[in-house]
Amino acid sequence: MERWIISFCIIAIEVWGAVYFFDIFMERKRKGWLDKGRYMILYLATVLVALLDMYQDTMVIKVLVAVLELMAFCAVFYKAELKQCIFFSMLNYSLLFLTDIFSLLIENILNSKDELYALENPFWLVPMKMVRVFLLIVLRWIWKGKNSYGALSYKEWRKFGMVPVFTFVSMLVMYFCYSGEKKVQAAYLFLSAGLIAMNFLVMVLMQDILEKGELLRESALTDQKKESQLSHYRDMQALYERQGRKMHDYKNQIRTIQVLLKEGDTQAAAGLAERLTESIFVEMSAVNTNHAVVNAVLNQKFHVARGQGISMIFRVGDMSGMRLDGEETVILLSNLLDNAIHECVKVAGLGRKAVINIKLVEEGGKLIFSVKNPVAKKVQVADSIVLDSGGGMHGVGLMNVKAVVDKYGGDFAISCDQEKFQAVVML
Amino acid sequence: MKIAICDDREDDRGALKALLEAYGQDFEIREYGSGESLCKDMDYIRECGIVFLDINMDGMDGLEVARQIKSECPKVHIVLVTAYVNYALDGYKVKASRFLLKDDLEQTLQECMDDILREILQEERVMEFGFVEGNVRLKVDDIIYIETNKHKNVFYTQEQTFNIYKKMDELEEDLKEMGFVRIHQSFLINMKYIERISSYVMVLTTGKEISVPKSRYSEVKRQYTLFKGVE
Structure with missing residues (x-):
């Protein structure tokens, strides 16, 4: 009877430890009442697995079932991909197993026993579990990283995954090759402590990689911001240069009109004047939104697009009240329009019509900026970023846009189907 | 569908008409050579789905015509067509649906028509529902929201x-x-009736406040943002 009571207590501590471990590394899905009952759900599942293990002799299968149970728990309750579920479930179980072996080995050495899995007094199991609890607290203290693993590539996950796999193999070897000899026990004690330390090291290394990845991304974002600002000044420069050339041209045209008028050829003069007026509007007066920076960017992108055979349909409003500063405006407009133009060039290359729909208006006190363009091929999108073929983030332009949107507490959404890509900013 | 084209240049009217006929749908198209002649035919305009207006016309210009049309027939879609991009801002002031450049029409007209026809279809979409009160044909756009109440769902319209x-x-x-x-x-x-979404509360244009669960909040905001982008 007391064994049953101790077993249920041990399972409760292990379940608490597992949930604590997963909470350190993964973000919960927050499923309401189901989330609140996750301890109980895992507890009942673990009890069921333990009862089933009574009818199973093969250690390998017992371990696999236990890991699968944890993986299922992760998949249901945490926002984690399959590789993260596998990695953290194996890591959790290996730490559990290793701390148990470590504690039992200490007890064996002290009591000069030959069997690994029998304690003199079963009540010692409860304080033994405190070793794992202590390690979890240390792990919590070490792991200051965010639970976002996008920076890790598939290759890096594979490399990190080798550690828990190696740990598992080592654990099973220790289990099956156990001996009562003091030297063997001491060696296994050292090995289990070393494996625990190695697993901790893996987490520290992972954290370092994630932090460095974050720094690299921030650096890329800063570079991109500088590039956007430079691009804006280049746009202004290009505009002034074009205006300067046109002014020179118009002077000549006006002189020609004067000559025609002096000669009495009023019809030719009127025709030339009309063509000149049209030319001035088309070339120099670009999209007018009552905001100098917006005008500069839209104008430049409009001309760039036209130069590449890409058309634009506008729905623009009065932007004079826009609260973004110049740099943020450039980041927002340039990134989205550059992406649209870039994609339209590919579409035009396939012989399809390339038209960009631009909406930049203020409605209900909110600034709405929407860019819709055709796509050559559907792209994967997730959480307002475009993913590359490997599932990682493609480019930093949209991250810059998101950073500006987040600063103002706005919303940014993207969607893509087989034909169209749409990006919308609402501030 | 009825369409009106208003441009003081016959060539431009003809070119636009040809493009509309090539669009592939059976339109009834009327041409007008001035803003004044268009405004005299308001009966036809009221039945129109789309009116294409040139901005730069002698006499009554396109913007003035657009303002008049909007005041009498607010549901008509107005597309401003011009050689001058500069008027895009003014176009929005008169609540024009779209703004197209004349020299770009071959590229942009189809896209523009696709979008406007989709909007018109959405506005006019009617569905029949087997309500407890009897079979009713409802305009989808008139449905503000649907709420579950015990074992049935309640449609709230204006x-x-x-x-x-x-x-x-x-x-x-x-x-x-x-x-x-x-x-x-x-x-x-119906996202058309959403006033704002913030702090997990959605406020409708009718003043009703509805809590949005945390688990759905980001997806709801995403869908609403995309909706505002195309509206």
Whole structure:
């Protein structure tokens, strides 16, 4: 009877430890009442697995079932991909197993026993579990990283995954090759402590990689911001240069009109004047939104697009009240329009019509900026970023846009189907 | 559908008419050589789905015509056509649907027509529902939201409410891609009537406040943002 009571207590501590471990590394899905009952759900599942293990002799299968149970728990309750579920479930179980072996080995050495899995007094199991609890607290203290693993590539996950796999193999070897000899026990004690330390090291290394990845991304974002600002000044420069050339041209045209008028050829003069007026509007007066920076960017992108055979349909409003500063405006407009133009060039290359729909208006006190363009091929999108073929983030332009949107507490959404890509900013 | 083209240049009118006829749908198209002649034919304009207006016309210019049309027929879609991009801002002031450049029409007209026809279809879409009150043909755009109340779902429109014994999942499927968002097990909202969403509360234009669960909040905001981008 007391064994049953101790077993249920041990399972409760292990379940608490597992949930604590997963909470350190993964973000919960927050499923309401189901989330609140996750301890109980895992507890009942673990009890069921333990009862089933009574009818199973093969250690390998017992371990696999236990890991699968944890993986299922992760998949249901945490926002984690399959590789993260596998990695953290194996890591959790290996730490559990290793701390148990470590504690039992200490007890064996002290009591000069030959069997690994029998304690003199079963009540010692409860304080033994405190070793794992202590390690979890240390792990919590070490792991200051965010639970976002996008920076890790598939290759890096594979490399990190080798550690828990190696740990598992080592654990099973220790289990099956156990001996009562003091030297063997001491060696296994050292090995289990070393494996625990190695697993901790893996987490520290992972954290370092994630932090460095974050720094690299921030650096890329800063570079991109500088590039956007430079691009804006280049746009202004290009505009002034074009205006300067046109002014020179118009002077000549006006002189020609004067000559025609002096000669009495009023019809030719009127025709030339009309063509000149049209030319001035088309070339120099670009999209007018009552905001100098917006005008500069839209104008430049409009001309760039036209130069590449890409058309634009506008729905623009009065932007004079826009609260973004110049740099943020450039980041927002340039990134989205550059992406649209870039994609339209590919579409035009396939012989399809390339038209960009631009909406930049203020409605209900909110600034709405929407860019819709055709796509050559559907792209994967997730959480307002475009993913590359490997599932990682493609480019930093949209991250810059998101950073500006987040600063103002706005919303940014993207969607893509087989034909169209749409990006919308609402501030 | 009836379409009106107003441009003081016959060549430009002809070119636009040809493009519209090539669009592939059976349109009734009338041409007008000035803003004044267009405004005299308001009976036809009221029946029009789309009016194409050149901005730069002698006499009454396109913007003035657009203002007059909008004041008498607010539901007509106005597309301003011009050689001058500079007027884009003014175009929006008169609530023009779109703004196209004349020298770009071959590229842009189809896209523009696709979008406007989709909007018109959305505005006019009517569905028949088997309500407790009887079979009723409702304009989808008139539905503000649908709420579950005990074992039935209640349709809230501007004028009245209707009850229906149909699952919310089925209603969500029926109204798919018509601008509705499922914010809750018990609520299906027409995004046209959303005033704002913040701090997990959605406020409708009618003043009704509905809590948005945390688990659905980011997806609801995403759908609403995309909706505002195309509206």
